[in-house]
Amino acid sequence: MIIGKIDNNLEARIELQILTTDETHGIEFLVDTGFNGFLALPMSLVSRFGLRLGEVQRGITADGRTGYFDTVQVQIIWHHKLLLLHAQVLDEPLIGTRLLQGHELNAKWQPEGKFTLEILNQ
Numbered sequence: 001m002i003i004g005k006i007d008n009n010l011e012a013r014i015e016l017q018i019l020t021t022d023e024t025h026g027i028e029f030l031v032d033t034g035f036n037g038f039l040a041l042p043m044s045l046v047s048r049f050g051l052r053l054g055e056v057q058r059g060i061t062a063d064g065r066t067g068y069f070d071t072v073q074v075q076i077i078w079h080h081k082l083l084l085l086h087a088q089v090l091d092e093p094l095i096g097t098r099l100l101q102g103h104e105l106n107a108k109w110q111p112e113g114k115f116t117l118e119i120l121n122q
Contacts, residue, residue, distance in 0.1 A: 001079075001116050001117065001118050002014060002078075002079065002116065002117040002118075003114060003115070003116055003117075004031065004114070004115050004116075004117065005112070005113070005114055005115070006107060006108065006109055006110060006111065006112065006113035006114070006115060007111070007112075008111045008112070010109065010110075010111065011030055011031075012030070012031035012105075012107065012115055013028050013029065013030055013031065014028070014029050014031060014095060014117070015027065015028050015029070016029055016076050016077065016078070016095075017076060017077040018045075018049065018074060018075065018076055019075040019076070019077070019082070020049045020050065020051075020075075021050075024077075025049065027045065027093050028093065029093040029094060029095045030092060030093065030094050030095070031094075031095050031100070031105075032094040032095065032096060033097055033100075034062050035062075035090075035094050035095075035096035035097065036096055036097045036098060037059070037087075037088050037094075037096040037098055038085045038086065038087060038095075038096055038098045038099045039074065039076070039085060039087035039088070039093075039094065039095060039096065039099060040087055040088045040089070040090035040091075040092070040093065040094035040096065041072065041074065041087045041088075041089060041090070041093055042089070042090065042091055042092055042093065043089055045093065046072050046089055051072040051073070051074060052072065052073075053070045053071070053072060053089070054070070054071045054072055054073055054086065055071055055086075056068050056069065056070055056071070057069050057071055057086075057088060059088070069088045069089060069090065070088070070089040071086045071087060071088055071089065072086070072087050072089060073085070073086055073087075074086075074087045078099070079119060085099075100117070102119060102120050103117045103118060103119055103120060104117070104118050104120055105117055106118070
């Protein structure tokens with residue numbers, strides 16, 4: 001189970017551990033059900049962690065425009081396990097619906113509320 005918080009703007013946030021070659025970094029991510037990728041990282045974190053840009057992916061923005069986005073390969077801790085995936089380079093750290101697939105979210109949707117993410121039984 002992963003435990004997150006609802007902030008004062010009523011946004012769901014989770015701190016994830018990102019692994020680089022020499023360190024582990026705790027980064028707060030916004031759970032964004034409008035983003036259908038796995039993860040997004042801003043360029044500032046990509047540079048800080050020394051991540052190499054990978055392939056460019058075509059995507060559709062929230063306002064319906066088509067765009068092209070850089071990606072990076074990143075390692076995170078997800079349910080106490082190491083997970084390697086491709087993250088899009090966007091404006092802020094986001095968790096998208098592909099990473100949430102197969103989970104149940106239970107939340108007290110109020111400022112300072114808590115929520116849990118649990119893996120659904122297969």
